[in-house]
Amino acid sequence: xxxxxxxxxxxxxxxxxxxxxxxxxxxxxxxxxxxxxxxxxxxxxxxxxxxxxxxxxxxxxxxxxxxxxxxxx
Numbered sequence: 001x002x003x004x005x006x007x008x009x010x011x012x013x014x015x016x017x018x019x020x021x022x023x024x025x026x027x028x029x030x031x032x033x034x035x036x037x038x039x040x041x042x043x044x045x046x047x048x049x050x051x052x053x054x055x056x057x058x059x060x061x062x063x064x065x066x067x068x069x070x071x072x073x
Contacts (some may be wrong), residue, residue, distance in 0.1 A: 008016070020030050051057065 016027055016030060020027050023030065
């Protein structure tokens with residue numbers, strides 16, 4: 001497992017220590033979980049943005065969709 005070093009503002013370290021104490025976990029464990037969750041969210045967001053930028057994906061006109069949904073003959 002690799003080790004990294006990061007500089008954090010004192011207020012962030014204080015909040016980290018409080019969370020670690022409350023959860024009875026180490027700083028490293030809290031940071032590792034936070035980074036893992038951030039990267040999962042980043043991956044999800046990247047996929048979403050990629051899909052939104054897909055030129056083959058049709059763009060729907062909201063007014064037309066609304067008319068079609070409300071026009072239930």
